[in-house]
Amino acid sequence: MSEKPATGETTPVTDALVQVSFAVLDVLNRSAAELDLSLTQLRLIGILRDRSPNMAALAEFLGLDRSSVSGLIDRAERRDLVVRRPSTDDARVTLIDLSPAGRKVGERIGELVNARMDELLNGIPVGDRDQIVRIAQRVLASDT
Amino acid sequence: MSEKPATGETTPVTDALVQVSFAVLDVLNRSAAELDLSLTQLRLIGILRDRSPNMAALAEFLGLDRSSVSGLIDRAERRDLVVRRPSTDDARVTLIDLSPAGRKVGERIGELVNARMDELLNGIPVGDRDQIVRIAQRVLASDT
């Protein structure tokens, strides 16, 4: 099924990436749901694994409005996944840390996602996996 | 087992796919937002481009509960993107069609997504693009 880029038709490579992304999204969603997390909370925890950003930076990472992040952190804090920590430099800024419990959840999520991604990649040879990593790095490198 | 699957740490290939998927997701989200659509509505329109499924099949496609799809179609119909059509075979089933306006939106969305994906893939050689398509098909083929 070779494609022609007709009116509004997506190109083969666009189509391929979109389809795979939805499959990956499904893996992430199901993994998150298993721990009663939303996809955004999963991302949040992933980001906080090796960072303690302020609200603005977090909004930037997640591509969300700051007010959205306020609510997100409210709910995550209520569930003891993260902690708000006032900055000592600037009394306006709030830094976000993963709580110990949040870190544990992060580890469990990582395992779940790994397992399910393994299923998704079942039958994909090592060579192709290396290609995935290589090409992904290229794509992400040029993505500001 | 060339890798150490340490505590909750994601493997390189998992990480690569997740990162790229979020980048693609961002492309889709921004394209959808430009036409005041949600990501789910974008998917809906994509699905209806070459199908007229009933509610149950649509729920299956989208991985959503049937009640979620009811609301989704309510809102899409209110915006004249889709049309509910009663089946003649079985008075219980409702078939969903793209409206003419919905089809136009689908074409514009396709163009937007293509353009933004082109940006995302800026600098990726043709050979790698072919690899993406090839590997994606493999992954999706084994994904029941």
Added chain:
DNA sequence: GCCATTTAGTTGGTGATACCAATCAATGTA
């Protein structure tokens, strides 16, 4: 044929998500 069961879809209720506009407090700057 008739009634129980199954199937398709909707409704109502809840919580999460995300936006915008407006606000408040702390900083910076003229």
Added chain:
DNA sequence: TACATTGATTGGTATCACCAACTAAATGGC
């Protein structure tokens, strides 16, 4: 010091997605 800017929150709205309960239509058993 007065004014503007910045970081974050609040309030209001709409969407999204779930579950449980419900209606209507079709099926199956007898």
